[in-house]
Amino acid sequence: MKPVFLFVAGLLCASAATPVLSADKISAGAKVAQSCMMCHGENGLSTMPGTPSLAGQSEIYLANQLRQFRDGKRHNEVMGVIAKPMSDADIDNVSAYFAQFEVELKKR
Numbered sequence: 001m002k003p004v005f006l007f008v009a010g011l012l013c014a015s016a017a018t019p020v021l022s023a024d025k026i027s028a029g030a031k032v033a034q035s036c037m038m039c040h041g042e043n044g045l046s047t048m049p050g051t052p053s054l055a056g057q058s059e060i061y062l063a064n065q066l067r068q069f070r071d072g073k074r075h076n077e078v079m080g081v082i083a084k085p086m087s088d089a090d091i092d093n094v095s096a097y098f099a100q101f102e103v104e105l106k107k108r
Contacts, residue, residue, distance in 0.1 A: 022096065029097025032090050035082065036098075044098040056103035062095035 044055035068074035
């Protein structure tokens, strides 16, 4: 019985810590995102033709794309230079930051 109790207690502690970790990721990501906003717009809502909006995109998708730019698997002159020095933590954090936004689509 004791091992089961310890397992359940561990799960409860881990789930209680998740929102704090997520908030820390978003806060750290906001700092990294400052350089992204020159092209991708404030809060990731692009107004520049040919530059995608990042706000509301999936965290997994954003992280994957940044890693591909960083690792040279996806090519874009600007993004390659920007992503090259980013650590995995930087990528995870900035992806969490842009993924936190909800974007509503409306017909014109």
